[in-house]
Amino acid sequence: xxxxxxxxxxxxxxxxxxxxxxxxxxxxxxxxxxxxxxxxxxxxxxxxxxxxxxxxxxxxxxxxxxxxxxxxxxxxxxxxxxxxxxxxxxxxxxxxxxxxxxxxxxxxxxxxxxxxxxxxxxxxxxxxxxxxxxxxxxxxxxxxxxxxxxxxxxxxxxxxxxxxxxxxxxxxxxxxxxxxxxxxxxxxxxxxxxxxxxx
Amino acid sequence: xxxxxxxxxxxxxxxxxxxxxxxxxxxxxxxxxxxxxxxxxxxxxxxxxxxxxxxxxxxxxxxxxxxxxxxxxxxxxxxxxxxxxxxxxxxxxxxxxxxxxxxxxxxxxxxxxxxxxxxxxxxxxxxxxxxxxxxxxxxxxxxxxxxxxxxxxxxxxxxxxxxxxxxxxxxxxxxxxxxxxxxxxxxxxxxxxxxxxxx
Numbered sequence: 001x002x003x004x005x006x007x008x009x010x011x012x013x014x015x016x017x018x019x020x021x022x023x024x025x026x027x028x029x030x031x032x033x034x035x036x037x038x039x040x041x042x043x044x045x046x047x048x049x050x051x052x053x054x055x056x057x058x059x060x061x062x063x064x065x066x067x068x069x070x071x072x073x074x075x076x077x078x079x080x081x082x083x084x085x086x087x088x089x090x091x092x093x094x095x096x097x098x099x100x101x102x103x104x105x106x107x108x109x110x111x112x113x114x115x116x117x118x119x120x121x122x123x124x125x126x127x128x129x130x131x132x133x134x135x136x137x138x139x140x141x142x143x144x145x146x147x148x149x150x151x152x153x154x155x156x157x158x159x160x161x162x163x164x165x166x167x168x169x170x171x172x173x174x175x176x177x178x179x180x181x182x183x184x185x186x187x188x189x190x191x192x193x194x195x196x197x198x199x
Numbered sequence: 200x201x202x203x204x205x206x207x208x209x210x211x212x213x214x215x216x217x218x219x220x221x222x223x224x225x226x227x228x229x230x231x232x233x234x235x236x237x238x239x240x241x242x243x244x245x246x247x248x249x250x251x252x253x254x255x256x257x258x259x260x261x262x263x264x265x266x267x268x269x270x271x272x273x274x275x276x277x278x279x280x281x282x283x284x285x286x287x288x289x290x291x292x293x294x295x296x297x298x299x300x301x302x303x304x305x306x307x308x309x310x311x312x313x314x315x316x317x318x319x320x321x322x323x324x325x326x327x328x329x330x331x332x333x334x335x336x337x338x339x340x341x342x343x344x345x346x347x348x349x350x351x352x353x354x355x356x357x358x359x360x361x362x363x364x365x366x367x368x369x370x371x372x373x374x375x376x377x378x379x380x381x382x383x384x385x386x387x388x389x390x391x392x393x394x395x396x397x398x
Contacts (some may be wrong), residue, residue, distance in 0.1 A: 007253045011250050029218070031287065041251040048244050
């Protein structure tokens with residue numbers, strides 16, 4: 001229907017690739033851009049160009065960074081003996097929001113997914129091994145997601161790390177705060193029961 | 200938390216302006232962009248640049264167009280005596296998808312909203328008047344949205360058009376197909392009742 005406008009169709013196709021954006025939403029977003037004064041597209045172009053030009057990965061932990069080191073690695077107040085493994089920079093932000101953890105991170109850049117072409121070589125494991133061999137880390141916290149692939153990744157990291165660090169831990173699984181038993185999936189309830197603690 | 204990455208924060212702020220995109224979604228979209236090979240950002244940049252460079256408005260009906268006339272105005276098979284008024288190009292696409300209408304359109308480019316600074320001068324009404332004065336139109340179908348502002352716009356257009364065209368109509372209001380009485384708002388049920396037709 002929009003066949004007459006290849007540039008609109010092309011933009012829609014690229015927006016559909018975003019997580020959680022269907023064709024309808026993408027179409028609405030593009031039309032929103034075109035509705036505004038043309039300045040809206042210009043601002044977006046500049047912002048995306050800045051992303052492409054300035055944002056890279058931290059040389060130490062692979063978090064997003066605009067400099068050689070990210071804001072966590074360059075913060076000398078962060079404890080060096082605690083190292084938390086996450087899949088993606090977004091996961092790191094979630095842990096930071098919780099406000100408890102004051103150690104450092106290592107961002108894997110994904111999770112093992114052999115069928116999807118992601119093997120150990122595709123993850124940031126070599127730099128992790130070097131960091132562990134440097135010997136500062138006393139506890140490695142594996143905070144991959146509780147999915148099949150996240151679990152597989154956790155096991156792989158644990159096997160690699162166990163000889164190099166005295167303690168390897170992982171996040172607790174259980175009821176989410178505010179969650180209701182009635183609406184939780186069985187495996188969450190299973191984990192909450194299996195991991196029960198004294199009152 | 201992302202204070203260390205102003206370019207990420209800037210991009211998030213621009214994405215939040217899209218309809219239906221909250222901060223969390225925007226953050227996820229930007230991180231998605233940064234996760235891919237850098238080519239993803241490049242493709243998006245090119246697509247948006249093409250939008251800015253190529254997409255303008257049809258000289259006749261103000262629909263989106265990459266040429267002087269849109270794909271509808273340049274289609275000689277479309278009936279010239281039927282003219283349908285819509286607020287935005289997206290609305291035109293909805294009517295096209297329905298597949299019934301074979302006439303032409305006039306896109307107002309918004310709806311009257313005096314408090315928001317949108318008066319009659321901000322809408323494409325002058326060109327509408329010229330088209331009506333040209334005398335080809337025998338029926339003007341007002342397809343603004345059934346909202347307070349859309350209704351006000353419909354009334355304004357009707358007043359302007361009535362002396363110039365023999366018949367002014369508007370879309371029927373009533374039950375949406377697949378809708379259930381139980382879940383519909385009162386005003387829709389009211390319109391469905393008021394507009395009831397013989398069986």
